[in-house]
Amino acid sequence: MRESQLELLWNEDQPLELVKLKKIDLSYSEHLMQIPNLSRAINLEVLNFQGCSSLVQLPSLFQNLGKLQFLHLQDCYNLEDGLENLPISVRKLYLSRTAIKSLPESIWKLKYLERLDLSFCRNLRKILEISGHMELLVEIKLYGTEIEELPKSIDNLTRLKTLCVWWSHGYDSGCNKMSKFLPNSLCKLLHLQYLYLGKCSSLEELPPLPHGLRTLNIEKCELLKSLGELPSSLFRLYAKECSSIEELPPLPHGLQLLDIATCERLKSIAELPSSLEVLQANDRTSLETISSWGYPTEQEQRHEDLVFSFVNYIKLDDNTLNNVIADHVHHRISSAVDDIEFVYPGDEIPEWFSYQTGGQDSINIHLPPNWFKLGSRFAICLVYVELNGYYNQLIDVEYEFNFKGKTSNGDDLLYKHGGEFIKRDGGIIDSDHVLIFTRPDEFGGLFGPISDDELLNVFGPNWSSICRNITEASFHVFNKDQNGVIMNIKKLGIHPLNNGFEEPNVDEDRTSKRGFDECSSDQPNEYQHNHVSHPYNISKRIKLMGQYITISFLNE
Structure with a gap:
């Protein structure tokens, strides 16, 4: 009976058989004004009155419903009274989003209560103070209320895991009137994990x-000056827009997420x-x-996405940029385990x-004979600046590999494959920044090892010799320019992470400026001509910059 037009369920004088009734769902019945006497529904387990915006009071005999476990009253905007009669079950x-002004003391006598x-x-x-052990x-959610302080007896919630005074997902509401200090008894909540x-x-x-806390969120606590000692158990610390904090305490050795933006x-x-x-670590900071x-260590390595962002940290000194940050990203990328996105201010690869290369958007790469079996894990580096950018924007950059070689008949061969990477910026990047990223083999790298059957379909029966004759590739990037955001790419770097890829000749390749067009002739070679009526497309869905995209290997 969801979204019904009822104003009253039934007349209390009606002799209804309610013993077998276990669930009532009248959610979003906006005209429902009154709940009848349910005392005869002794087996009732679920009551859902969510969105019943005309409901103002609960019936007085609720406490007789000894098996009631789930009571949904959210979005009953006019509900004020009746909570003192709740069953203990x-x-x-x-x-x-109800209109209640206070909680009755009887709430803390609901000894089976799990979530409030x-x-x-x-x-x-x-x-009110909590009279006995719960x-x-x-879990307790208090965000968006006018509560000024937490009860000193909060340690009576001996099994509390989550205390939520603020929630940012879709809302920007906290307890704005919360006092300057929280009760010291908070530290006695030994099972608290999320604060x-x-x-x-x-x-x-x-x-x-x-000591068991795993997540601490103090975002937008503008007057908070000190964090004190952080528990060693902490995994995630959200301190975005804590504009009064001047220093951080020693960070726990197991910390996995740190947000200190703004x-x-x-x-x-x-x-x-x-x-x-x-x-x-983005925007308007003095760091x-x-x-x-x-x-x-090797034991600490986890197969997780890594995101390190220092957007607009323009005050970082040279040692931090060129030694601490650069050395760390080199080590993490060289470990060949993680999916990394690293952004920091700078103008050097x-x-x-x-x-x-500088001033070019194309680089030539030497390939080993068995490149098609190795797959390709590359670290990509761009020096770029954004034009017409805006906060929290999506940046979309396309890339393309062009493989040059010879067919078995000695004719030129061109084999293309391309894709895109997408990143979301936490700020407006109006100065030169370095972006470094790579992808692990489990997502196919930029292109993964290709099966024999796929190679046969693409290159024909002589696929092995043809692929071994492909010794060079050109890598090209260009801005897709969506949403009016222009990414001006000033420098480009690429570094193979697979064993078997040759290091380039520094004098020859680091200054290699051969253009993209030289590897992209519009004239079909013999292989392309012979197979033009049999196009084949190998597609692979991978994750890049937090987005799933499809990369295609094309026989043109």
């Missing part, structure tokens, strides 16, 4: 944090842990130095890139 209580959602209860200003409650305190705009200091007063970081997989950044 309730496990999940959803009150988001009070988000966006705009009239809720206070939570041994099953694992979201974002946009508590009055919060100046954190209490001691529990921390305007943060000037230095003593040490970044080797375990980091995501580092967002000048990172003293050290450890390398992960790192020296370890085997092939590089």
